[in-house]
Amino acid sequence: EIVLTQSPGTLSLSPGERATLSCRASQSVSSSYLAWYQQKPGQAPRLLIYGASTRATGIPDRFSGSGSGTDFTLTISRLEPEDFAVYYCQQYGSSPPITFGQGTRLESK
Amino acid sequence: EVQLVESGGGLVQPGGSLRLSCAASGFTFTNYAMSWVRQAPGKGLEWVSAISGGGDSTYYADSVKGRFTISRDNSKNTLYLQMSSLRAEDTALYYCAKRTAVGTPFGSFDCWGQGTLVTVSS
Numbered sequence: 001e002i003v004l005t006q007s008p009g010t011l012s013l014s015p016g017e018r019a020t021l022s023c024r025a026s027q028s029v030s031s032s033y034l035a036w037y038q039q040k041p042g043q044a045p046r047l048l049i050y051g052a053s054t055r056a057t058g059i060p061d062r063f064s065g066s067g068s069g070t071d072f073t074l075t076i077s078r079l080e081p082e083d084f085a086v087y088y089c090q091q092y093g094s095s096p097p098i099t100f101g102q103g104t105r106l107e108s109k
Numbered sequence: 110e111v112q113l114v115e116s117g118g119g120l121v122q123p124g125g126s127l128r129l130s131c132a133a134s135g136f137t138f139t140n141y142a143m144s145w146v147r148q149a150p151g152k153g154l155e156w157v158s159a160i161s162g163g164g165d166s167t168y169y170a171d172s173v174k175g176r177f178t179i180s181r182d183n184s185k186n187t188l189y190l191q192m193s194s195l196r197a198e199d200t201a202l203y204y205c206a207k208r209t210a211v212g213t214p215f216g217s218f219d220c221w222g223q224g225t226l227v228t229v230s231s
Contacts, residue, residue: 035217037154044221045154050209056219088154095215096168098144098156 002027002091004101012109019076021104023089028069033093036065036074039103040085048087049074076106084108111135111220113205118225125195129225131188131205138186139163142214145179145190147201148224157203158190159214168214173199195229202226 003026013019023034032052037045047056049065052072062077076083089101117129131143145157158179159168167179178191188205203225206218 050217
């Protein structure tokens with residue numbers, strides 16, 4: 001089973017700043033089968049990025065994903081007030097099982 | 110509009126059973142693999158089970174293998190999760206989720222339901 005470790009656990013930034021979230025896998029994620037989700041309180045997760053770098057339908061271009069192998073990054077170029085949430089990475093290249101990271105909480109400073 | 114609506118959650122005693130349902134609309138249900146993903150209160154996401162579009166292939170997390178059964182009725186556009194021998198640690202919000210693209214059962218999820226809460230307690 002591939003274990004995903006996200007860092008930092010909590011990230012405190014201000015609107016307008018750049019956010020960089022990390023997801024590290026315990027072994028290589030085949031074919032960059034990695035996704036990122038955003039979850040706000042009381043809501044279901046929302047797909048942001050799949051295939052490590054492809055934005056899902058309707059996702060603003062301030063969200064971008066990069067990486068391969070064991071190291072992946074979600075970047076939010078310029079934070080909007082609605083971007084403060086919890087972010088999860090997910091791998092699906094070596095399944096089953098599908099695994100998720102433990103999440104990064106992005107909070108407003 | 111793609112929509113997933115879960116139902117069937119509730120309070121159940123340890124060792125009990127429950128069946129969750131997920132009604133799908135807005136897409137060709139039989140073309141897409143589906144999964145159940147759960148989230149314990151205040152915790153992260155945990156994949157539970159997946160099923161192929163035709164229903165012939167099923168997969169489970171080790172934590173539920175032998176206790177949970179995933180199935181689907183493509184004539185009713187409905188996904189199910191039969192849960193038995195429930196434990197306190199199964200307490201969670203259970204989401205059904207649609208695979209982003211056609212193909213293998215494993216992938217990203219581009220549509221999620223609102224979740225149905227399962228509480229296992231005496």
